[in-house]
Amino acid sequence: MIYPIVAYGDPILRKKAEAIEQGTALKELVQHMFATMQLASGIGLAAPQIGKNIRLFVVDLSQNTLVKDVQEHKKVMINPVLKIDEKVAPNMSEEGCLSIPNVLVEVPRQEKVTVRYFDPQWQLHEEMWTGFPARVIQHEYDHLEGKLHIDYATPLRRRLLQGKLNAISQGKVEVSYKMRFPAIN
Secondary structure, three states: OOOEEOOOOHHHHHOOEEEOOOOOOHHHHHHHHHHHHHHHOOEEEEHHHHOOOOOEEEOOOOOOOOOOOOOOOEEEEEEOOOOEEOOOOOOOEEEEEEEEEEEEEEEEEOOOOEEEEEEEOOEEEEEEEEEEHHHEEEEEEEHHHHOOOOHOOOOHHHHHHHHHHHHHOOOOOOOOOOOOOOOOO
C-alpha cells in the first residue's frame, strides 16, 4: 500500500507522536512506509507524515551520494530517543521535506547524534550517527516531536514563505507522489 504524504497544514504534523506499545507488530506498516518513501524519492519518512500519530520513522540512505561507509543504509526506528551534544556548534545546511514540497530552509543540525531505538523485532539499539545521516535522523525525529524544518527559518524567511505554504496546504503544488491536503480533505 502506498500512503499519501500528509501536506503542510495538517494538524497531525504539529502533534507530539505517541509511543508505540512494545511488541506491537509493525512489519506491514514498515513495508508500506518504505514503499511510500521510495515512490516519493525520499530518504526518510516519519509516521506522522502518513497520518499515523506514532513514534516511528524509516530512513534509506542507499541512494544518497553524500553518504559513504554507512554499514546499513536502511533503518527502522521505533520509539527513538535522541541524545545531542549541544556543546558543539551545529552545522547549517538546506533541508527539504516531503510534506512541504519545493521549500528548502537552512537548518542548524548537530554533526553527531546518538539515538536509542527499537527495531521491528523489538531489539533495543543505541547508535552514533555523524554527518549527513545524523542530519536525516534529526529531521525525522523532529517530525515525531511535531516540529518541521520551516520552524528553523528566520521570521522574515517564514513571512516570505507563507504564500507558498498556504498554497501547499490547499493542494496547489505539483509533486510526483500522492499527497493528502488539509484544505481539501
